[in-house]
Amino acid sequence: xxxxxxxCVIPIGIGVSVSKEISVCERIFSEAGLKTRLHAxxxxxxxxxxxxxxxxxxxxxxxxEMGVPRISTSLRFGTRVDREQTMEDKVRSVExxxxxxxxx
Amino acid sequence: xxxxxxxCVIPIGIGVSVSKEISVCERIFSEAGLKTRLHAxxxxxxxxxxxxxxxxxxxxxxxxEMGVPRISTSLRFGTRVDREQTMEDKVRSVExxxxxxxxx
Amino acid sequence: xxxxxxxCVIPIGIGVSVSKEISVCERIFSEAGLKTRLHAxxxxxxxxxxxxxxxxxxxxxxxxEMGVPRISTSLRFGTRVDREQTMEDKVRSVExxxxxxxxx
Amino acid sequence: xxxxxxxCVIPIGIGVSVSKEISVCERIFSEAGLKTRLHAxxxxxxxxxxxxxxxxxxxxxxxxEMGVPRISTSLRFGTRVDREQTMEDKVRSVExxxxxxxxx
Numbered sequence: 001x002x003x004x005x006x007x008c009v010i011p012i013g014i015g016v017s018v019s020k021e022i023s024v025c026e027r028i029f030s031e032a033g034l035k036t037r038l039h040a041x042x043x044x045x046x047x048x049x050x051x052x053x054x055x056x057x058x059x060x061x062x063x064x065e066m067g068v069p070r071i072s073t074s075l076r077f078g079t080r081v082d083r084e085q086t087m088e089d090k091v092r093s094v095e096x097x098x099x100x101x102x103x104x
Numbered sequence: 105x106x107x108x109x110x111x112c113v114i115p116i117g118i119g120v121s122v123s124k125e126i127s128v129c130e131r132i133f134s135e136a137g138l139k140t141r142l143h144a145x146x147x148x149x150x151x152x153x154x155x156x157x158x159x160x161x162x163x164x165x166x167x168x169e170m171g172v173p174r175i176s177t178s179l180r181f182g183t184r185v186d187r188e189q190t191m192e193d194k195v196r197s198v199e200x201x202x203x204x205x206x207x208x
Numbered sequence: 209x210x211x212x213x214x215x216c217v218i219p220i221g222i223g224v225s226v227s228k229e230i231s232v233c234e235r236i237f238s239e240a241g242l243k244t245r246l247h248a249x250x251x252x253x254x255x256x257x258x259x260x261x262x263x264x265x266x267x268x269x270x271x272x273e274m275g276v277p278r279i280s281t282s283l284r285f286g287t288r289v290d291r292e293q294t295m296e297d298k299v300r301s302v303e304x305x306x307x308x309x310x311x312x
Numbered sequence: 313x314x315x316x317x318x319x320c321v322i323p324i325g326i327g328v329s330v331s332k333e334i335s336v337c338e339r340i341f342s343e344a345g346l347k348t349r350l351h352a353x354x355x356x357x358x359x360x361x362x363x364x365x366x367x368x369x370x371x372x373x374x375x376x377e378m379g380v381p382r383i384s385t386s387l388r389f390g391t392r393v394d395r396e397q398t399m400e401d402k403v404r405s406v407e408x409x410x411x412x413x414x415x416x
Contacts, residue, residue, distance in 0.1 A: 006320075007354035008280075008388055012185070013224035016278045016394055019402075023409035025115065032130035038406060039349060040399035041318035041388050049164075052158050060153075060183050061105065068372040069186035070224045072216075074282045074388055075179040076320055076353050079164050082117070082328055085325035090331075094350060097335035110249035112214075112284055112384075117328035120290055120382045123298075127305035142302060143245060144252040144295035145284050174328045176320075177309055178284055178386045180249050181231035186224055190247035194227075198246060201231035209373065221394070252374065261365050268361075268391050277394035283387040287372050288389075290325070290381035 001048045004087055007056060011063055021059035021068060025059040032058070035087060041053040042074075046087045052077070064069035105153045109181035111160060113129055115167055116174040123170060136162070137190060146178075150190040150191045156181070163194035209257045212295055213285035215264060216250035219271055220278040229276060233267040243295060250282075254295045260281070260285070313361045316388035319368060320354035322372070323375055324382040333380060337371040344370070347399060354386075358399045378407055 011021045026043065032055035033048040044050045045052050060071055115125045130147065133140045134158035137149040149156050164175055223278055234251065237244045244253040250258035253260050280305045323333045336353065341348045344367035347358040357364050395416055 001161075001168075001203040003336075004352060006351070008282075010218055010220065010280055012220065012226070016392070018219035018220070019405040020409050022406045026406060026410055037351060039318070039351045040316060040358075040402045041354075041390070044352040046352075049161055053161075057105075057153055057157075064105075064183065064185045070182065070184040072180065072218055074180070074216075076176065076386055077179070078174065078353070079168065080174040080178040080218065081168045081329070083369055090352045091350055093331040094334045094338060097332050098338055108248060110216075112386075114322055114324065114384055116322065116324065116330070120288070120325035122324070123301040124305050126302045130302060130306055132298070141247060143214070143247045143297055144212060144254075144298045145250075148248040150248075162290070175324055178320075180282055182249070184224070194248045195246055197227040198230045198234060201228050202234055210377075211370075257369055259371075265313075265361055265365075272313075272391065272393045278390065278392040281388040282387065283389070284384065285387070286384040287376065287381065288382040289376045 001038075001079055003045075003047065003049045003077050003079050004085070004090065005045040005052055005075060006042050007045060008074045009036050009059060009063070010072045011068040012072060014068055020045070021063050021066070024062060024066070029055050037087065041049050044087050049079075101102060105183055106188075107151065107153045107156050107181050107183050108189070108194065109144050109147060109156055109179060111166070112178045113163060114176045115172040116176060120170055125148070125167050125170070126128050128166060128170070132163050132166060141191060148191050153183075186191040209267045209287055210292075211253075211255065211260050211285050211287050212254040212293070212298065213260055213283060214250050215253060216282045217267060217271070218282070219276040220232065220280060222276055228238045231273050232270060232274070236267050236270060237263050252295050257287075280308070313391055314396075315359065315361045315364050315389050315391050316397070316402065317357040317364055318354050318389060319357060320369060320386045321375070322384045322386070323380040323386060326380055333375050333378070336374060336378070340374060341367050342370050349399065352375050361391075
């Protein structure tokens, strides 16, 4: 089962700056062979279910090993069986409707 | 690694009423031996990481087998290594602060 | 337009314990006249759209005034025009399906 | 108070394809003068608090007027008072740490 997800990891108890910890997760996601795309409030992930969730688990484990005492993560994820769809398909599908509306 | 989570499963493409599908997920969470607590916009879950995420996967698989073409789930989950904490601890901790403020 | 919401406020940069800040938000939600129900990973809110979102804004403003440097909030919210539905209706609707399945 | 948000609007009860409705929200966000960036599981928004939340309200109202019976939205949003930060700053901050790690 393929999944498209969007993950936002919030390390708690290490101060206001969390970009180093986020970058560690980014590397874990990439090294797991997932398709990833960083944005301003999280990261899009695409891959097989187990690969995606194993990588997210490794992210929590690694941050705790680095000394982060507490982590709160917010995740959206979607599966569908009616047809195949990639991250790019989802964006393109909305952009086409936007383009059609603009060119009317 | 223990996790406290909050999951909100949204079946898409089956009309406006989704409570039957939600109840199927509830049963899966209970049968997985997780501590669960249903609320008006999701369900609290507590258990070992793999037990929690295996149950969520089974929920997606089961709904698709029932004919739900598309599912979008929103999930919050937290882990901490500084101390043990249950779902009840989290609620009590806030309620104590509320009580203290009220009785001042 | 009525809204049912679920809000999880995460104060960042004040250490691992955040229950005092959460209790401040709880009080703001109650004083705003919203229906509220605290759970282990957030709070259900029910009310008119502007009342709900004004209270959430006041929560961010108040925590910042108390010295919280950074806040990241995760929110789910739903509106529907096909029929009226309360927080209790949503929970009861799932529980009825669960009960029906158990008593079969 | 400035806010950076990430919004994912899920129209319910109109079938599996929702990209037309998403594109309507995109237009509303742009016309509200917000900085926006579409990704595969939502849209980043940046602006003043009231402008951001007014646009999200208009999105729900407009979709209901178009005939969408039910909408469930998932939103993350952050405010900070320790320093100014844009959407681009957030992405750059993580990418710099990634770059530093790679070039080591």
